Amino acid sequence: SSGINAEYGDKKDDDVGAINPFLDLEKTSVLQETRTFNETPLNTRKCIQVLAKIIYMINQGEQLGQTEAREAFFATTRLFQSKDVTLRRMLHLVIKELPTAPDDAIIATSSLTKDMTGKEDGYRPTAIRSLCKITDIAMLTAIERYLKQALVDRNPAVSSAALVSTLQLNKDGSPTEMVKRWTNEIQEALANDNVMVQYHALGLMYSVKKHDRLAVSKLLSKYTRGGVKSPYATCFLIRVACKVIEDNEQENN
Numbered sequence: 001s002s003g004i005n006a007e008y009g010d011k012k013d014d015d016v017g018a019i020n021p022f023l024d025l026e027k028t029s030v031l032q033e034t035r036t037f038n039e040t041p042l043n044t045r046k047c048i049q050v051l052a053k054i055i056y057m058i059n060q061g062e063q064l065g066q067t068e069a070r071e072a073f074f075a076t077t078r079l080f081q082s083k084d085v086t087l088r089r090m091l092h093l094v095i096k097e098l099p100t101a102p103d104d105a106i107i108a109t110s111s112l113t114k115d116m117t118g119k120e121d122g123y124r125p126t127a128i129r130s131l132c133k134i135t136d137i138a139m140l141t142a143i144e145r146y147l148k149q150a151l152v153d154r155n156p157a158v159s160s161a162a163l164v165s166t167l168q169l170n171k172d173g174s175p176t177e178m179v180k181r182w183t184n185e186i187q188e189a190l191a192n193d194n195v196m197v198q199y200h201a202l203g204l205m206y207s208v209k210k211h212d213r214l215a216v217s218k219l220l221s222k223y224t225r226g227g228v229k230s231p232y233a234t235c236f237l238i239r240v241a242c243k244v245i246e247d248n249e250q251e252n253n
Helices: 002-016 027-038 044-059 066-081 085-097 102-117 124-134 137-142 144-150 156-169 183-190 195-209 213-224 231-252
Strands: none
Touching (some): 027 044, 044 066, 102 137, 144 156, 183 195, 213 231
């Protein structure tokens, strides 16, 4: 017993002494490292490390100037030439996090659309999230068909990514006219056996109907009687029901 405790004690000491490799990052140095993306052949591991540093900086609140963000964005788009799955997923994450002007975003839209509709399931979800984040609402019609198909994709990760991304497209909390036309696909996703797909589909369906009290009542009536296997979806239904009760009480008072 004492031997086991000693072993765990040593491990704990090691954890405490661990050093964050990104602790002393300097923005200028990291941005200069994006030159790595121009090398031939690409050093995949080094590129992934540089992308990780960029994501870390942004998530720590580091502000990139307009020129800095633009140059970093153009530098990262060169990595679309690599077929490495991990690198591609990291690339998608960085594109999603970088502040990008709509005119510049067009450059990555074509490559992201190919990744979204391709056969590599390893990075299709991240491609969907990135594409929806950088695409201007006015330009969504170009990818509407692909996004609509992704809602009911056989891969749960792809379907969930499409559902959540569509939910985030809602402007000022209201669904776009495009999303309102996808009720059948959202309904199909709600019948999915995957707990997260069902949960995300329910959230999207509610966002489409939430301004119509009768439609919300019907939604609650239908799914509280059964048909929801996801515990997350069940919790969401409880929240919706509570809100309906609160709204009714406020009106009566």
